[in-house]
Amino acid sequence: MTQFKTLDDVEIAGKRVLLRVDLNVPMQDGKVGDTTRIERILPTIKELVDKGGRVILLAHFGRPKGKPNPDMSLEPLAPILSDMLGQPVGFSDDCVGPVAEGIVGALEDGNVVLMENTRFHAGEEANDEDFVTRLAALGDIYVNDAFSAAHRAHASTEGLARHLPSYAGRTMQAELEALEKGLGDPERPVVAVVGGAKVSTKIDLLQNLVGRVDALVIGGGMANTFLAAQGKHVGKSLCEHDLADTAHRILAAAKESGCAIVLPVDAVVAREFKAGAASDIVAVDNVPEDAMILDAGPDTVAAVTAWLDKAKTLVWNGPLGAFEIQPFDKATMAAARHAAELTRAGKLVSVAGGGDTVAALNQAGVADDFTYVSTAGGAFLEWMEGKPLPGVEVLKA
Structure with missing residues (x-):
């Protein structure tokens, strides 16, 4: 280190x-x-x-x-x-x-x-x-x-x-030691969970991670962009269709480096984005044209938790769905609680950061169970992107 x-x-x-x-x-x-x-x-x-x-x-x-x-x-x-x-x-x-x-x-x-x-x-x-x-x-x-x-x-x-x-x-010392365990010199397999609304805000992050982790779980609105790039119809979901080429490049880089990409296989969809809205669980191949994907479905959660069971290290930034509003919080809550359970059992080193991630872990009641939860926003993201941080570099002995 x-x-x-x-x-x-x-x-x-x-x-x-x-x-x-x-x-x-x-x-x-x-x-x-x-x-x-x-x-x-x-x-x-x-x-x-x-x-x-x-x-x-x-x-x-x-x-x-x-x-x-x-x-x-x-x-x-x-x-x-x-x-x-x-x-x-x-x-x-x-x-x-x-x-x-x-x-x-x-x-x-x-x-x-x-x-x-x-x-x-x-x-x-x-x-x-x-x-x-x-x-x-x-x-x-x-x-x-x-x-x-x-x-x-x-x-x-x-x-x-x-x-x-x-x-x-x-x-600062605790943060740097936790980050070293997360991506600097981690115990493998390493799984990264990356969610959030847009691929465009996390292109550098995704490109860095596919060369450094064993599996990359992509959730939230950004997953829709990858699904659409694969030819799936995502209805009225949040989606950056103009980034299809970027998605293909990231998928190709992952394949070349041997990083498994975990995308939703089923989804929770609704016609309106509000608390308690009527929702359905559908395969990602069958998203209705008038519906929005607002959360990952139970089969996707099962795939994510299966990877967590295999992992020794977890790095997490971003939710799997619109966790702020029920019933679209289920996937994020389930994955967070499973990661916390593995961490408590000594089977997983779990490092998480980013504003939405911290809020989600607090909502799930498991923030204290993770190995380390960073309160840093931009700095945590830039570290995950593999960028040198000026305030850290200047402290090196």
Whole structure:
């Protein structure tokens, strides 16, 4: 496995620690809708505090486009962090400049301060050298605990690691170790489940996976594009007919590399897309012209679970159907619960990520049973696509 410098490799006591975290959480009226991302960074903060570090939290929130925007201030998160951490968390209304320097200069060992949104400065997303230098002046070491932002070469995700001794935080470390088990050096057979609405958003992903996994399960709306490319009629289903050639190329690449492609053999269809809509189960060769495919059928689920039974490693991104609405959640729920059961039994290493995937696993009640569930969206997808992530590459020992 590629070696990353971690908190085990550095003396923390008395040092100013610039800690990049992910606080891009859903907020409504000053309240956090989902605290998962905050919960994940607490172990790193607590460890740094316990070791006598002076912790300076760097994060972005939303897309303020390089200018201060009160609606995207991180200030409301300071008391929330304080409650969850169990100690005071200060706040600086800028992340660089005299105010920031004064607040950081007054920190004592074990103190924690949250700096204002790094994206209030255009230099953050531009990875501007002057801005990086001003940030770096506030710290003695840099720790990145925000894998979800690691696909961006920004000042606080990549630039700082070139100016200061740099380390992966515990969340970043856990993510990288899980991803290594998933695709870096996995135990075989490896099965990937890829779902979602459109092939066009996951072409790079599919092309990368067919050369790296033993079986690729394609579900959701994107499966319709592959079915249509094979000459099957998909009625009024979501389908990118113009990507038939792309689908054929992916199927050919899979055949050449010995990767089995698992497509739906039956489907749940309905005439309208709403909760409780009347539905039928049909073979994919017999989809009515006036119907939409909204979920995989029971025979498809059986084929998927049979592959999971053979697998040693599972990588999952995207649902098998329109899981948000019943009765079109059955395939995703059944596959997720089966994977969780195998994981609990020690038979499967299961790594999942992506917003819809996390929501589906939570809906199935099995997110905690998977080996690792990534809260990263774009970064997880780009990792699955085989692309180097700037914020990770710069941490390599």
